Amino acid sequence: MAAPRVRFAPAPTGYLHVGSARTALFNWLFARRHGGQMMLRIEDTDASLRTQAYVDAIIEPLVWLGIDWDEGPYFQSERAEQHAVALEHLVATGAAYFCDLTGPQIEARAAEAGLPPGYHGWSRDRDVSDGAGVVVRFRCPDTGATTVDDMIRGRVAFPNSALEDFVIRRSDGSATFLLANAVDDHDMGISHVIRGEDLLDTTPRVQLLRAALGYGEPPAYAHLPLLVNEKRQKLSKRRDDVALGHYRTQGYLPEAMTNYLALLGWGPPDEVEIRPMAEIVELFDIEAVNRSAAFFDPRKLDHVNAAYIKALTADELTERVEPFMKEPDTGESPSGEHPAGGRVGRVGRVGSYDPEVLRVLAPEIRQRVTTLGEVAGWVDWIMADAIISYDPKAWQKVMVKGRAAAEVLDEVTARLSADDFSSAERLESIVMGVGYDLSARHKARVLSQAPVRVALSGSNVGLPLWEPMRLLGRPRTLERLRAARARL
């Protein structure tokens, strides 16, 4: 196919929605797949939405996701002149007309006429002239049908009789979305319109407008299935966790997010789901996109994100996790929640951040976390100057109910005092040796690792102990062992 020209045209609402991100991604995939161009157009017909902060709220997440564009951002608000020209033409040719009726007046007329509520072309022949409070409405055909050819849904026919004479210019003179859309897509040479299915019903109206404007063949359309919540309703800001930024803050990787998003409504023919975007671009086929709505499943996103984290090298993990280690406490519960609870999370609050600890422990950490935000909870105790707190449940289970905890701590402390802590393997054999020796003495299994772990980290679950112990060093290790012993 000839190089397509597509556009991502979000309304500035203060943040980027995961559904919008998916739309942007599919436009991008289509453009990249076919060697076309992608434009970014901010649909800010409503002047109140036209602030730098709102624009940044769209651009920043796109950049984060790695979705780039070839032209723009354009602003619908800067195209008022072109919209006015189109408006003039439509009125001059009789395709549109002025209307001065208010909402209540329209309702009253419908009620009076015994018709269902709605605009029934009341001002078509009233010969209203332009002025304050006057809008322009498009005269829709009363008969026939308008058909939309959709790459995903095939041909869809809309009876014109179901169309109201819709407003194309507000009383303040600005063009509405329908008109601006028709004009801008035409002027920008858009060849393919890829957007959410919620916009399918607007398409016949835009096509009617295009025809009245003499624009010729409409672009090809592809209406993507909606992203829905667990109740299968369109994702909404109020009910659902849809702000892309929220996922970013928790430590989801952009490449994991785009990979997951690409899987909603589409799947690679070979069924390999987790793969580099370059491969997805190669395999992507807009006509193979599903027709039915897809549930945005946070658990599957977790799986994909975890898979990407596992694939990170030690250096990569260390680098990428850094912002999540030192971020100040927001007052919310720490995103670095430790699985066993009782953990603090952000290292910045308990000690000093040490990238070397991360680099060494990365292979063990990356197989245990779902998000980057969780990393701190696994290593904070190693970077802490003093032990933070003991998880009460862990203490009870290991130190109180566990067999011979006091003896273990005493014996381990004694044997470790002479060690120089240079070898994780030796630390392991010393601690484990205590367990075996005490097991023989008690003629029952004595676990030595658990009490040591609780004494050092405050928790009974965590990374394999030996390397962290080495990193913790002798003074802090012995100090914590004695502190725990004293607490028994």
Added chain:
RNA sequence: GCCCCCAUCGUCCAGCGGCCUAGGACGCCGGCCUUUCACGCCGGUAACACGGGUUCGAAUCCCGUUGGGGGUGCCA
């Protein structure tokens, strides 16, 4: 109310008339590994909404029913 879309495991995706006693992934369950937690590996659970057609043959095509969703604004 009217218009439009949709309908395969709980979820996402595969299937585009015979290869389907329906495949992969997430989740869940069980096992192996293991002196923590995980990872990994092995196994299991689970679906073609319903009713009519068309056809030698239908998850796949057609019609209807039901169900779900979207739209119906001087929002986009």
